[in-house]
Amino acid sequence: MSECTHNCSSCGESCSERTSPQSFQVPSHELSHVKKVIAVVSGKGGVGKSLVTSSLACAMAGLGKKVGILDADITGPSIPKAFGIHTRAAGSELGIYPETSKGGVEVMSLNLLTENETDPVIWRGPVIAGTVKQFWTDVIWGELDYLFVDMPPGTGDVPLTVFQSLPVDGIIMVTSPQDLVSMIVTKAVKMAEMMHIPVLGLVENYSYFQCPDCGKQHAIFGESHIDAVATEHGLKVLARLPIDPKLAAACDQGEIESFQPNYLSEVAGMLTQM
Numbered sequence: 001m002s003e004c005t006h007n008c009s010s011c012g013e014s015c016s017e018r019t020s021p022q023s024f025q026v027p028s029h030e031l032s033h034v035k036k037v038i039a040v041v042s043g044k045g046g047v048g049k050s051l052v053t054s055s056l057a058c059a060m061a062g063l064g065k066k067v068g069i070l071d072a073d074i075t076g077p078s079i080p081k082a083f084g085i086h087t088r089a090a091g092s093e094l095g096i097y098p099e100t101s102k103g104g105v106e107v108m109s110l111n112l113l114t115e116n117e118t119d120p121v122i123w124r125g126p127v128i129a130g131t132v133k134q135f136w137t138d139v140i141w142g143e144l145d146y147l148f149v150d151m152p153p154g155t156g157d158v159p160l161t162v163f164q165s166l167p168v169d170g171i172i173m174v175t176s177p178q179d180l181v182s183m184i185v186t187k188a189v190k191m192a193e194m195m196h197i198p199v200l201g202l203v204e205n206y207s208y209f210q211c212p213d214c215g216k217q218h219a220i221f222g223e224s225h226i227d228a229v230a231t232e233h234g235l236k237v238l239a240r241l242p243i244d245p246k247l248a249a250a251c252d253q254g255e256i257e258s259f260q261p262n263y264l265s266e267v268a269g270m271l272t273q274m
Contacts, residue, residue, distance in 0.1 A: 024164040026133060029095050032141040034068070036274065038148050038200070039162060039171045043184030045076075045153040048205035048241070049174045052264065053150040054082045054256050056172070057105050059268035061257075065145040068098060070135050071109035072162055073152040074128045075121045080111045084254025088112055095140045103257040108139050125157040132158050133165050146271070155191045163195040169274065170200040172238065172267075177207055177224040182232070189233050200274075201236035202226055203267070209243040217242075238267045 028034060040056070042049040053069060061067045071079040080086065083101040089112040090097050098106040110131065111117050121128075141147065149166070152158050162168065171192055175181045185202070192199050204226045208217040220243060230237045241263050250259040262268075 025167055026137055026165045028136055029138060029140050031094065032139070032144070034141055034144045034147045036146045036169050036271075037166055038146060038271065039151055039159075039166075039168050039197075040148060040174060041151045041159065041171050041188055042153045042174045043155075043181075043188040047153075047174050047176045049153065050078045050082065050150050051247070051251060052172070052174045052203050052205065052241070053148050054079060054251070055262055055264045056268060056271075057146075057148050058103065058257050058259075059262045059265045060146050060148075060271070061103050061105055062262065062265070063268055063272060065272070066106075066143055067104075068106035068108070068141050068144045068147045070132075070139075070147055070149045071107065071111070072132045072135070072149050072158050074110050074123070074131055074158070076152065077109040077111040079107055079150055080109050081117075081254060082251045082256045083107060085112065086117065086254075095138050097140055101257060105257070106141060106144065108135050108141075129157040129161040132161055136166050155187060159191065160195075163191075163197055168197050170198045172200050172203060173235075174203050174205055175226060175229070176205055177219065177221045177226065181225060182229050185229050185233070189235070199233075199235055200271070201238035201267075202230055203239045203241065203264075204237065205241045206243050207240035238270070239264055 040049055040053040057067045057069050069079050071077045085099045085101060085107055087099060089099055098108040099112055100106055110121060149162055173185060173188055175185055189199055204224060206221050207224060209220050210217050226237055247259055250256050
């Protein structure tokens with residue numbers, strides 16, 4: 001350490017004299033120019049995180065923005081199906097090209113690289129995390145205003161890799177109206193704080209079901225606790241999404257871009273003010 005320049009930003013050593021945190025961020029592809037990266041996360045599975053990611057991307061595209069989705073849920077990719085994309089991604093000596101939806105949303109997912117959509121991905125954590133990183137470094141995203149990262153649930157290898165390797169501008173947390181949501185959100189919020197990434201707000205999915213006959217709202221999964229959770233952590237409640245069978249059907253049919261109304265249009269407008 002006798003040759004130490006005391007410039008920690010240009011040093012890869014880990015020593016007692018380090019005065020600034022070491023950055024693990026990696027550059028995107030040289031032909032990619034992404035203005036904002038927003039990660040959509042959840043503390044547990046089954047809360048509709050991919051639905052929120054897809055709806056947000058559609059809403060943002062509807063505002064005239066150039067949008068992409070990086071499907072980081074390697075072992076459970078669902079983004080291509082929601083957009084009706086069933087072709088395989090192409091590549092060249094320059095890199096990998098994302099597939100483009102009918103509405104102009106750029107999508108990269110492992111389902112676009114496997115021989116069959118139903119082929120399982122039986123990989124260990126480091127390989128999965130490395131693949132997600134390559135979706136950032138090797139994919140030619142081109143000019144994007146917003147790149148949404150659809151994360152796998154929890155606080156494991158992939159979220160850690162994304163938060164460390166990508167220049168994430170903020171995260172949106174998806175929850176459901178259950179008692180255990182407070183504990184789960186707390187874990188995810190604490191991880192975001194440790195990684196120094198701002199939480200933009202909470203989206204509660206499955207918040208209610210509105211009867212098509214009488215119009216009354218029913219709390220199928222119990223009364224919501226999201227306001228108390230948001231207050232506890234000083235967060236905003238961005239949206240409460242209903243249980244809508246027509247929206248679920250649109251996703252299954254690959255027609256999410258044509259579904260109206262888009263319940264996250266206001267959230268997309270808010271994000272443009274970042």
